[in-house]
Amino acid sequence: MTAKTISGAAFDAKFDAGEDISDHVDWSTARRPGLEKRRVNIDFTDQMVRRLDTEAQRRGVTRQSLIKMWIADRLDGAA
Incomplete structure (x- = not known):
């Protein structure tokens, strides 16, 4: 358009x-300045991935969403 x-x-x-x-x-x-997405890689042990998946399933979200929520909560609490 x-x-x-x-x-x-x-x-x-x-x-x-x-x-x-x-x-x-x-x-x-x-554009939304300061809100552009950037990709990061994090290595987790198999046990951590299984635990993340269990918690994500319990909450009805994806693993990625769960990790983002937890990190956002932590960063908001640090302010």
């Missing part, structure tokens, strides 16, 4: 007024 072009001042005025600005934004190139 191609965004409709308007001036910056007109865009700001529409945004500030709470109007829908989605016709003026090219969402395919939108």
Whole structure:
């Protein structure tokens, strides 16, 4: 989809007024600074993976989601 072009001042005025600005934004190139994903690798023992999988299954989430939740909780608690 191609965004409709308007001036910056007109865009700001529409945004500030709470109007829908989605016709003026090219969402395919939108970014969230500081929230880009980066891949990391962590090695776990087989026993740890089995325990992670058991806990993830108990909670109804994936192993990756469980690890992300636990790390986020830990980082939030450290603040």
